[in-house]
Amino acid sequence: MSELLKNTIRFILFILVQVFILFKMPPLHRFVTPYLYYLFILWLPFNLSRMSITFIGFFFGLSLDYFTKTPGLHAAACTLIAYVRPFVIGLLISQEGADKNYVAPSIVSMGWAPYATYVLVLTLLHHSYLVLLEWMNFGSLVYFLGKVIASTAISLLLILLTELLFFRKQKFRTNTI
Amino acid sequence: MRNVFLFIRRHFNFLFFLVLQIISLSFLFRFNKFHEAAFLNVSTEITGRINERYNNIEYYFQLKKTNESLVQENLRLRQQLKENFEGPDSMRRLIHDTVRADSHSVLKYVIMEAKVVSNTTSQQANYLTIHRGFAQGVRPNMGVTGPQGIVGSVVNVSKNFATVQSVLHYQFRVVAKLKHNNETGTIQWDGQGPLFVTMKNIPRSVKVEKGDTVLTTQISSLFPANLMIGTVAEIVPDNSSNFYTLKVRLATNFGTIEYVYVIDNLQYDEQKMLEDSTRKKIQ
Numbered sequence: 001m002s003e004l005l006k007n008t009i010r011f012i013l014f015i016l017v018q019v020f021i022l023f024k025m026p027p028l029h030r031f032v033t034p035y036l037y038y039l040f041i042l043w044l045p046f047n048l049s050r051m052s053i054t055f056i057g058f059f060f061g062l063s064l065d066y067f068t069k070t071p072g073l074h075a076a077a078c079t080l081i082a083y084v085r086p087f088v089i090g091l092l093i094s095q096e097g098a099d100k101n102y103v104a105p106s107i108v109s110m111g112w113a114p115y116a117t118y119v120l121v122l123t124l125l126h127h128s129y130l131v132l133l134e135w136m137n138f139g140s141l142v143y144f145l146g147k148v149i150a151s152t153a154i155s156l157l158l159i160l161l162t163e164l165l166f167f168r169k170q171k172f173r174t175n176t177i
Numbered sequence: 178m179r180n181v182f183l184f185i186r187r188h189f190n191f192l193f194f195l196v197l198q199i200i201s202l203s204f205l206f207r208f209n210k211f212h213e214a215a216f217l218n219v220s221t222e223i224t225g226r227i228n229e230r231y232n233n234i235e236y237y238f239q240l241k242k243t244n245e246s247l248v249q250e251n252l253r254l255r256q257q258l259k260e261n262f263e264g265p266d267s268m269r270r271l272i273h274d275t276v277r278a279d280s281h282s283v284l285k286y287v288i289m290e291a292k293v294v295s296n297t298t299s300q301q302a303n304y305l306t307i308h309r310g311f312a313q314g315v316r317p318n319m320g321v322t323g324p325q326g327i328v329g330s331v332v333n334v335s336k337n338f339a340t341v342q343s344v345l346h347y348q349f350r351v352v353a354k355l356k357h358n359n360e361t362g363t364i365q366w367d368g369q370g371p372l373f374v375t376m377k378n379i380p381r382s383v384k385v386e387k388g389d390t391v392l393t394t395q396i397s398s399l400f401p402a403n404l405m406i407g408t409v410a411e412i413v414p415d416n417s418s419n420f421y422t423l424k425v426r427l428a429t430n431f432g433t434i435e436y437v438y439v440i441d442n443l444q445y446d447e448q449k450m451l452e453d454s455t456r457k458k459i460q
Contacts, residue, residue: 020231026432027299030369050190058197065204066220067228068297069304069333069340072205076198083194133205134301143368 003045003103011060014040019067022158031143031150036158037064037074038126041082042119043106043168046099050086057082077130081122092118101173107163108170119159120152127151218335225306225338228295236435243435250324286401287441289314291321294338298371298431303343305329307437310337320399320440326428327351327406328437330399339439345371345431352397353406356390358383364391364406364425371431373410376423383421385412391425398445 018037025034041057048056061078065071092114093099102109105118127148135144185192236243255261295306309315311334319331321341329349333340342349345366353364353376362378376391389409393400411424442448 023297023299025299027370033299051193054190054194054197058201061201066217067224067295068300068302069217070205070300070302071217072201072203075201076205079194079197079201083190133202 007040007044010040010043011063015060015064015067018064023068029150031146032154033147033151034158035127035130035151035155036162038078038081038122039159039162041078041085042122043104044082044085045104046089046102050083053085054079054083073130073133076133077126080129081126084125085122088118088121102170103173104168104170106168106170108168120156123152123155123159124148127155217333217340221306221333221335221338221340225294225308225335228306229308232292232294239433239435242433246324246430246433247436285442285444287443289439289441291315291339291437291439293434293437296343296431296434298343298345301347301368303345303371303431304332305341305343305434305437307339307341307439308337309439310335310339312336314441315339315439318399318445319442320397321437322400322404322440323429323434323437325405325430327393327400327404328429328431328434331439341437343431344374344427344429351399351406352394353391354394355379355383355385355409356392359394361394361396362423372426374407374425374427376409376425377420379421379423381414381419381421385409385421385423387412391423398442398448400440401442 014037018035022034022036027033037060040060041053044053044056057078057080058075061073061075062071064074064078068074089099089105093110105115107115109115110118131144131147131151289309291307291309293305294308295304297303297305305321305328307315307321315331315334317331317334321328321330327344329341329343329346330351331339332342344351344364347366347368349366351364352361354361360379360383362376364374364376366374379385387409391406391409393402393404393406395402405428407425407427407429409423410426413422413424415422
């Protein structure tokens with residue numbers, strides 16, 4: 001399956017799962033909003049240009065926004081993490097050159113610890129920005145901190161489950177062939 | 178000039194990122210005020226269709242509860258029938274004079290039923306999508322009520338679908354009254370879960386008890402008077418002012434809502450026009 005087709009299917013699946021499963025669940029607490037959809041951006045291939053990855057992030061967030069009737073909210077957060085993503089990857093795997101040998105970021109291509117850091121940093125960034133935008137017309141500092149921390153925890157749990165359930169096999173590519 | 182182009186070329190990615198951020202933030206903040214930015218009409222039509230597909234399946238799992246709530250509503254309405262009331266004096270009979278009703282009262286509210294195709298309760302800004310649009314006569318600023326209690330107000334309309342701002346939205350406000358003494362206050366949502374809303378501006382001199390019924394008033398141009406909103410669950414005295422803040426348990430169960438009624442106030446435009454022109458005159 002080509003990368004384009006694979007990612008198009010992922011795009012649709014992540015939006016549907018977020019809208020029809022995770023947003024439909026009765027909330028455990030008002031701080032806990034399970035977000036998983038932005039994992040699509042974390043799983044995008046290495047070889048995309050920075051401009052196209054930013055644009056994909058924007059478009060992806062906006063598609064979710066049209067379901068939740070909040071145009072711009074998720075789009076802003078997704079654009080931010082899509083823009084920051086190449087920097088974080090550059091910092092975490094600078095000397096291994098894995099971005100040439102593998103297709104996309106994963107536990108296999110980046111190693112366990114760098115990948116976990118990568119997920120944690122982008123999750124925190126995404127949630128802080130999203131809740132900050134919400135917080136501007138709603139809530140208090142306790143609300144802001146509580147929601148960022150609780151949602152990050154639940155998102156990391158969901159991402160861990162997704163990584164275990166849908167283990168992505170990655171072929172090692174060399175440029176010698 | 179050359180430097181400007183060089184600057185743009187060098188920082189193109191960052192500038193592109195900034196442009197996208199500005200677009201999304203302008204969508205976000207303009208939308209909160211006007212509810213019409215960002216191609217929402219087109220997108221409501223598309224997302225509405227997807228939601229409808231999903232709802233067709235989900236609907237079967239809710240049938241029992243939907244049926245129950247409709248039976249309860251029928252029961253309540255049947256209880257109010259004229260035939261149920263009988264005077265102690267069987268010689269006299271109460272005759273309803275239809276001539277009077279026809280010549281003096283004017284139809285003010287028209288009610289339409291609508292199917293809910295999408296509904297959230299976990300966000301801070303919750304919306305419902307209903308399967309009725311401007312082709313069926315829905316327009317913005319119509320009240321929406323469910324079998325058990327009020328649900329929200331219409332904010333945006335496409336051809337076959339309409340977006341309803343739920344009571345569970347941080348910007349939703351409606352005037353409400355306590356049933357037993359007609360004291361009015363404002364209902365709004367505090368974001369703490371889908372079961373409760375708060376009612377503000379009830380003077381502390383008023384006697385309030387837990388379990389008191391909260392209804393709509395005719396002051397609100399969205400709803401007819403005496404529609405159910407909920408019951409008082411907790412009374413919080415605000416020590417810094419002379420008002421109570423009441424915690425109201427909503428009558429509507431937002432988790433299982435399947436059918437709603439859209440209320441068309443036929444005199445809404447007239448009332449709005451008069452109020453606006455008065456405001457202009459005073460200024």
